[in-house]
Amino acid sequence: MSTARRVVGVVVGLLLLLIVFAGGYLAGRTGAGSVVDLASLPDAERQFAERMTGSSLVGRFTIAGREDRPARPERYDLVSVEKVGEDLWRFNARLQYGDVDTTLPIVVPMRFAGDTPMISISDLTIPALGTFTARVFFHGDRYSGTWQHGEYGGHMFGKIEKTTE
8 A cells, every 4th residue: 555655646746747847838938927127128129018018909811812802800909018038029919810719928039120020930839729920010000911820821911009998
């Protein structure tokens, strides 16, 4: 009986270590808990974070090969946008398209070309949504870019609107 208890104790201990390791890995991968202070950001980055927090990206997307069909509506409600590391930004976003309606923290690489922020993701897996590749830039009150999700891809474009509450 004591051998069985010892085996169960070792298995439970290993499971706890695995859970702690996985939690640490996910926190590091998503930048959880490591927000760069807004006041310490360069002007372009600070202005971007302030403009995007509490905003919505409201626009349309196309599907390549279906140019005879109208662009479909898309909307991304941004609760907050935070820099979480060197060239890494977390968009706490509510995603709505088709039958999908979910809020997720999405960490993406983003670089600035002067005052123009640009997201560049390749094969980024978003839980419950799938794997995406995209290039999106923001300028003034507009955004535009390309997207790929498996065999489907196209263009996306629209306006950045402050959410009124």
